[in-house]
Amino acid sequence: xxxxxxxxxxxxxxIRKFDDKKVLHDISLDVAKGGIFGLLGPSGSGKTTFVKLxxxxxxxxxxxxEVLGTPMPKLAMMVRIGYMAQxxxxxxxxxxxxxxxxxxxxFGLRGSRLKQRMHExxxxxxxxxxxxxxxxxxxxxxxxxxxxxxxxxxxxxxxILDEPTVGIDPVLRKSIWDELQSLSRQGTTILVTTHVxxxxxxxxxxxxxxxxxxxxxxxxxxxxxxxxxxTIEEAFLYYGGARA
Amino acid sequence: MRIRALVIRIVRQxxxxxRSMALLIVAPLLVLSLMYLVFNGDTYEPKIGTVQxxxxxxxTLGENGxxxxxxxxEAEAEEALAEREVDAIIRLxxxxxxxxxxxxxxxxxxxxxxxxxxxMQAQQGPGGSPAGAAQAPVIEYLHGSEDMSSFDNFGPxxxxxxxxxxxxxxxxxxxxxxxxxxxxxxxxxxxxxxxEIVAGYMIGxxxxxxxxxxxxxxxxxxVLGSLMAGSFGCVLLIMLLLSLTALSFGTFLSAFANTEFQxxxxxxxxIVPQVFFSGLFDLESISPWLRWLSYxxxxxxxxxxxxxxxIRGEGWSAIAPDIGVLLALTLVFMxxxxxxxxxxxxx
Ligand SMILES: Nc1ncnc2c1ncn2[C@@H]1O[C@H](COP(=O)(O)OP(=O)(O)OP(=O)(O)O)[C@@H](O)[C@H]1O
Ligand SMILES: [Mg+2]
Numbered sequence: 001x002x003x004x005x006x007x008x009x010x011x012x013x014x015i016r017k018f019d020d021k022k023v024l025h026d027i028s029l030d031v032a033k034g035g036i037f038g039l040l041g042p043s044g045s046g047k048t049t050f051v052k053l054x055x056x057x058x059x060x061x062x063x064x065x066e067v068l069g070t071p072m073p074k075l076a077m078m079v080r081i082g083y084m085a086q087x088x089x090x091x092x093x094x095x096x097x098x099x100x101x102x103x104x105x106x107f108g109l110r111g112s113r114l115k116q117r118m119h120e121x122x123x124x125x126x127x128x129x130x131x132x133x134x135x136x137x138x139x140x141x142x143x144x145x146x147x148x149x150x151x152x153x154x155x156x157x158x159x160i161l162d163e164p165t166v167g168i169d170p171v172l173r174k175s176i177w178d179e180l181q182s183l184s185r186q187g188t189t190i191l192v193t194t195h196v197x198x199x200x201x202x203x204x205x206x207x208x209x210x211x212x213x214x215x216x217x218x219x220x221x222x223x224x225x226x227x228x229x230x231t232i233e234e235a236f237l238y239y240g241g242a243r244a
Numbered sequence: 245m246r247i248r249a250l251v252i253r254i255v256r257q258x259x260x261x262x263r264s265m266a267l268l269i270v271a272p273l274l275v276l277s278l279m280y281l282v283f284n285g286d287t288y289e290p291k292i293g294t295v296q297x298x299x300x301x302x303x304t305l306g307e308n309g310x311x312x313x314x315x316x317x318e319a320e321a322e323e324a325l326a327e328r329e330v331d332a333i334i335r336l337x338x339x340x341x342x343x344x345x346x347x348x349x350x351x352x353x354x355x356x357x358x359x360x361x362x363x364m365q366a367q368q369g370p371g372g373s374p375a376g377a378a379q380a381p382v383i384e385y386l387h388g389s390e391d392m393s394s395f396d397n398f399g400p401x402x403x404x405x406x407x408x409x410x411x412x413x414x415x416x417x418x419x420x421x422x423x424x425x426x427x428x429x430x431x432x433x434x435x436x437x438x439x440e441i442v443a444g445y446m447i448g449x450x451x452x453x454x455x456x457x458x459x460x461x462x463x464x465x466x467v468l469g470s471l472m473a474g475s476f477g478c479v480l481l482i483m484l485l486l487s488l489t490a491l492s493f494g495t496f497l498s499a500f501a502n503t504e505f506q507x508x509x510x511x512x513x514x515i516v517p518q519v520f521f522s523g524l525f526d527l528e529s530i531s532p533w534l535r536w537l538s539y540x541x542x543x544x545x546x547x548x549x550x551x552x553x554x555i556r557g558e559g560w561s562a563i564a565p566d567i568g569v570l571l572a573l574t575l576v577f578m579x580x581x582x583x584x585x586x587x588x589x590x591x
């Protein structure tokens with residue numbers, strides 16, 4: 001296990017209950033600094049619930065979550081984390097520019113720095129030409145990309161993306177993944193949830209969730225060789241089937 | 245800084261949202277104008293049928309604001325009364341006049357009685373001694389005047405009610421939308437504090453409700469010519485506080501609604517009862533065990549203060565307690581809202 005200073009997210013015996021329904025069961029997990037960590041799991045397995053705890057939006061019923069050595073939730077940590085929700089949380093009446101300006105200002109960006117970052121992230125998601133358009137008139141994929149742009153805006157050290165590429169075409173998806181990989185090489189820790197198996201292959205490490213339990217974790221190669229599978233999909237089915 | 249960002253965002257959203265703008269600004273003015281037309285019309289002229297009444301009596305009735313129709317027989321007059329062609333019939337029962345009213349509308353009953361009494365006084369006047377004129381009471385008004393209309397009386401309550409109602413609805417629905425659209429959760433992933441969210445909403449919406457308050461008050465007093473005995477500044481101050489109370493109340497209550505429709509369901513629960521206690525109806529006639537409710541309705545304090553200033557010309561010292569209560573209620577609702585947001589994020 002990596003040294004404490006190398007760990008970005010550290011979860012210990014995390015339990016999250018909604019009323020009496022246990023959605024996360026004793027999850028313990030370390031995510032190393034830098035690199036892309038993929039959280040894999042079928043629908044309803046608890047991916048969103050888990051990343052919300054890490055983002056500090058929600059609080060665990062019991063157990064501890066630390067991000068960069070600080071117990072969550074903690075307001076001061078919010079500036080160091082970028083979060084992209086599974087459902088687009090945008091202000092439809094406003095233009096993309098106004099949305100970016102609002103979230104930028106919340107993170108303390110202003111003036112020429114804000115302007116510069118706004119253009120950088122919008123270029124990244126290929127929306128520069130739609131800066132002045134009202135978000136209400138955006139397509140589903142465009143909204144998804146704007147949400148991603150907003151999460152990247154303040155150059156967070158930790159990036160938490162909940163199914164970021166749903167509804168995005170393969171060409172753009174590739175360019176977004178290229179960018180995520182380049183960000184991770186620059187030292188950003190990226191935590192991404194996904195259903196898409198070829199995306200899972202691009203992650204440095206993977207965690208597999210099923211019914212609120214972490215059933216396996218390791219690099220894609222490790223998981224494949226440990227289960228004797230050729231693909232992540234097979235490995236996933238192996239772990240899922242073994243416990244079912 | 246963060247509050248400023250929130251305020252700018254709310255202002256921009258509002259400027260893009262023409263419907264809400266219209267509801268906040270145009271709707272109250274429209275409703276007030278309608279109310280003005282309804283309540284400020286000329287006093288009702290009662291229609292009175294007479295049966296074989298001396299010409300002189302009919303004439304004095306006519307001079308005293310009645311629309312007189314003479315009938316030849318009692319049966320004819322009764323039929324007219326039943327058909328509601330006239331509001332009352334008068335005949336002579338021996339020497340004394342007998343009045344029979346249609347009776348289904350109290351306002352018309354009063355109009356008939358007033359006309360009859362005036363006519364009777366006028367009949368006795370010239371026949372009495374010259375001293376009779378001297379004995380007629382001298383009538384003075386401490387507040388208001390003989391010309392005061394229903395609108396002058398209701399006006400202060402109505403402008404308070406509309407400022408309260410429209411702000412409550414728009415602020416409540418907007419804050420609710422923040423939750424249902426997922427943007428509230430997104431805000432909770434930023435360094436924005438709970439109290440900053442509430443403060444941002446108060447200021448952002450406060451800008452528009454202030455404009456609304458000034459427009460409503462200015463329109464009612466300046467254009468519709470409602471009675472205005474006190475200072476306009478006091479009216480503005482009360483209106484502003486009343487809409488701030490509505491703002492904090494609406495945003496707080498939206499925590500207990502899950503859809504816009506549920507927000508609408510609060511109207512009969514929290515707005516309509518306030519109307520009863522606001523002074524549109526005489527509180528003296530409300531059962532004592534219900535009267536205490538009036539002390540917890542924000543609208544009552546606003547309406548009392550507005551009436552005091554506009555009708556009785558009261559100044560700052562008289563309205564200070566009402567202002568204080570409204571301010572306190574606003575702060576309580578704001579604090580409650582900060583607490584209610586704990587449901588979404590503890591810190
Ligand atoms: N606020 C809530 N109240 C009650 N139950 C909840 C709540 N949020 C999530 N759940 C439950 O927790 C479980 C996990 O939900 P979650 O959204 O984390 O799944 P997920 O892995 O993100 O699924 P998907 O891939 O479909 O997004 C589900 O059974 C869901 O019904
Ligand atoms: Mg999810």
